[in-house]
Amino acid sequence: MTAFPASIGRRRELGYGAAGIALVTAVWFILTYPFFVEVTEHRTYVSTGEMHTVRDPVTGEILKIERPYYSNVREVRRSALVNPPALDTPENTLRDAWELLTTRGPNPNLLEHIAYSCLRILLGFVISCSIAIPLGVAMGLFPRLRATIAPVVSFLRPLPSISWVPLAMIWLGAGELQKLAIVFMGSFSAALIYTLEATLKVDPNLIRAALNLGVGPQDLLIRVLLPAALPNILSGLKVVIAIAWTCVISAEIVGTQVGLGSLIWTSKETSNTAAVLVGMTCISSVVLLLDALFERLERRLVPWMFVGAQKEDA
Amino acid sequence: MSAAAVLQADCVTHRYGGITALRQIDLTIAEREFLVMLGPSGCGKSTLLNLFAGFEQPSEGRVLLRGDPIAKVEPRCGVVFQNYALFPWLTVAQNIAFGPSIKGIRSPEKIANLIRSVGIEGFGDLYPNQLSGGMKQRVALARTLANDPEVLLCDEPFAAVDAMTRQVLQEELSRIATSEAKTVLFITHSIDEAILLADRIVVLSSRPGRVKESLPNPLQRPRTQNMLLEPESRELKQYIWRKVREEVLMSLQDSSRAS
Numbered sequence: 251m252t253a254f255p256a257s258i259g260r261r262r263e264l265g266y267g268a269a270g271i272a273l274v275t276a277v278w279f280i281l282t283y284p285f286f287v288e289v290t291e292h293r294t295y296v297s298t299g300e301m302h303t304v305r306d307p308v309t310g311e312i313l314k315i316e317r318p319y320y321s322n323v324r325e326v327r328r329s330a331l332v333n334p335p336a337l338d339t340p341e342n343t344l345r346d347a348w349e350l351l352t353t354r355g356p357n358p359n360l361l362e363h364i365a366y367s368c369l370r371i372l373l374g375f376v377i378s379c380s381i382a383i384p385l386g387v388a389m390g391l392f393p394r395l396r397a398t399i400a401p402v403v404s405f406l407r408p409l410p411s412i413s414w415v416p417l418a419m420i421w422l423g424a425g426e427l428q429k430l431a432i433v434f435m436g437s438f439s440a441a442l443i444y445t446l447e448a449t450l451k452v453d454p455n456l457i458r459a460a461l462n463l464g465v466g467p468q469d470l471l472i473r474v475l476l477p478a479a480l481p482n483i484l485s486g487l488k489v490v491i492a493i494a495w496t497c498v499i500s501a502e503i504v505g506t507q508v509g510l511g512s513l514i515w516t517s518k519e520t521s522n523t524a525a526v527l528v529g530m531t532c533i534s535s536v537v538l539l540l541d542a543l544f545e546r547l548e549r550r551l552v553p554w555m556f557v558g559a560q561k562e563d564a
Numbered sequence: 565m566s567a568a569a570v571l572q573a574d575c576v577t578h579r580y581g582g583i584t585a586l587r588q589i590d591l592t593i594a595e596r597e598f599l600v601m602l603g604p605s606g607c608g609k610s611t612l613l614n615l616f617a618g619f620e621q622p623s624e625g626r627v628l629l630r631g632d633p634i635a636k637v638e639p640r641c642g643v644v645f646q647n648y649a650l651f652p653w654l655t656v657a658q659n660i661a662f663g664p665s666i667k668g669i670r671s672p673e674k675i676a677n678l679i680r681s682v683g684i685e686g687f688g689d690l691y692p693n694q695l696s697g698g699m700k701q702r703v704a705l706a707r708t709l710a711n712d713p714e715v716l717l718c719d720e721p722f723a724a725v726d727a728m729t730r731q732v733l734q735e736e737l738s739r740i741a742t743s744e745a746k747t748v749l750f751i752t753h754s755i756d757e758a759i760l761l762a763d764r765i766v767v768l769s770s771r772p773g774r775v776k777e778s779l780p781n782p783l784q785r786p787r788t789q790n791m792l793l794e795p796e797s798r799e800l801k802q803y804i805w806r807k808v809r810e811e812v813l814m815s816l817q818d819s820s821r822a823s
Contacts, residue, residue: 456651458617458619460651462617462637462639462641463666463707463708464666469666473666477651478652478653554653554692554693555652555693557691557694558694
């Protein structure tokens with residue numbers, strides 16, 4: 251007996267999940283549906299094209315002027331509970347998404363926005379991991395190195411990625427290098443700490459067992475330490491990818507016209523809520539997709555973590 | 565049992581920080597002897613085993629394997645751990661083949677034989693996570709045997725296994741140790757286990773550990789669970805229990821004084 255009820259089953263979960271999404275969409279639709287109709291009447295000048303002559307009362311000149319004609323005009327204004335720019339309708343948002351997807355003009359296409367953000371993240375992530383993982387493992391193995399680097403890392407870790415923007419701009423300008431630097435600085439210390447913790451968490455009995463079976467010091471790293479630490483390193487890197495996303499969005503606030511961060515910031519300048527929503531949806535979708543891809547990679551690299559225990563005694 | 569000494573502790577004292585775990589202990593294990601060490605928790609049984617394995621170095625005295633001091637981790641003394649210490653990223657067969665593969669030896673027949681002899685046929689391609697505790701300990705035993713150690717050092721290997729599985733494993737270990745002609749140092753809390761397995765039973769005193777009693781086991785081999793119910797072994801059991809009980813009480817008093 252567990253304190254909480256067990257799972258409701260895969261199919262029901264999917265059903266309830268779909269219902270949840272439908273509910274949010276419905277609320278959005280209701281909030282932006284133009285329920286309120288406001289009718290105003292005002293007089294307006296209508297051109298008739300009919301000319302007639304009048305004498306100017308001061309100069310006595312004969313003038314040809316159009317006969318003024320005024321008409322009562324009815325204006326119907328529709329409004330919703332929440333109106334743009336606070337929130338745009340689902341249709342407008344979809345239309346904007348479509349326009350962004352199909353544009354070939356001077357403004358970047360939605361796919362370009364996505365591609366640029368992804369490339370910046372992946373490149374920054376790869377660079378930061380390729381330094382952080384070896385260094386983290388080395389810190390796990392050598393207490394002196396650990397003691398030397400730990401305070402520096404403790405200092406770097408609390409800095410949010412956005413706080414690196416000013417220095418990055420002063421040092422590197424506003425180009426791609428600056429974006430990479432922000433992703434790198436934002437994700438490096440997290441990757442380092444996750445790797446260090448994974449290395450320290452390796453069961454010392456496994457190392458004893460390996461030595462007892464005749465493993466030499468050089469084989470120990472490759473054959474025992476790395477595979478033993480790998481599952482925890484990978485689950486740490488999953489968190490680091492999410493951190494890298496927050497970094498790239500901060501980095502794209504300034505100095506670029508392309509990237510999902512830039513898309514939502516520039517759309518905000520023009521109060522284009524629909525485009526902001528499109529950008530946010532894309533960020534979320536890409537993160538989910540990357541997560542799924544990462545889990546595939548994990549299943550490849552650490553298959554033993556995905557096998558269920560058989561509850562059958564010898 | 566007049567064969568040459570394989571393992572020897574020569575006036576060994578071992579301290580951790582301010583605690584003396586072992587004091588001036590002398591112990592000799594002869595060729596092909598199955599020696600079971602009994603003692604209260606914290607009496608330094610595992611410490612002595614770790615010294616024989618070379619995981620630690622004694623503070624004073626010497627530990628010897630065939631007369632040579634054990635200066636580093638000694639692959640000739642194969643350890644079977646209580647918590648199995650299997651490599652989770654390797655399959656059962658790969659775990660067993662680990663020791664030979666380090667030396668560049670590939671011998672699938674030998675691995676298959678070991679898998680058969682510990683009774684885990686058909687499990688070779690599973691990961692350790694997929695096995696029960698009893699099965700894991702069989703794999704661990706096979707992995708150690710695959711490395712052809714001269715001595716088996718068993719640190720309460722069956723303590724985490726359920727009682728029924730334990731009986732089966734005890735019988736298998738007894739059979740394998742005899743057929744492979746291994747020298748065994750086996751640590752346990754269980755007097756029954758000691759009587760069932762041992763050629764000689766050593767009772768360690770409470771901390772700091774010393775040899776309190778060393779008695780040969782008169783029971784005939786092969787042994788079965790039923791033999792534990794016979795008068796001869798009940799007497800032996802009562803005798804050992806009196807010895808162990810004194811030490812357990814001592815260590816309880818020590819720990820209550822300390823707290």
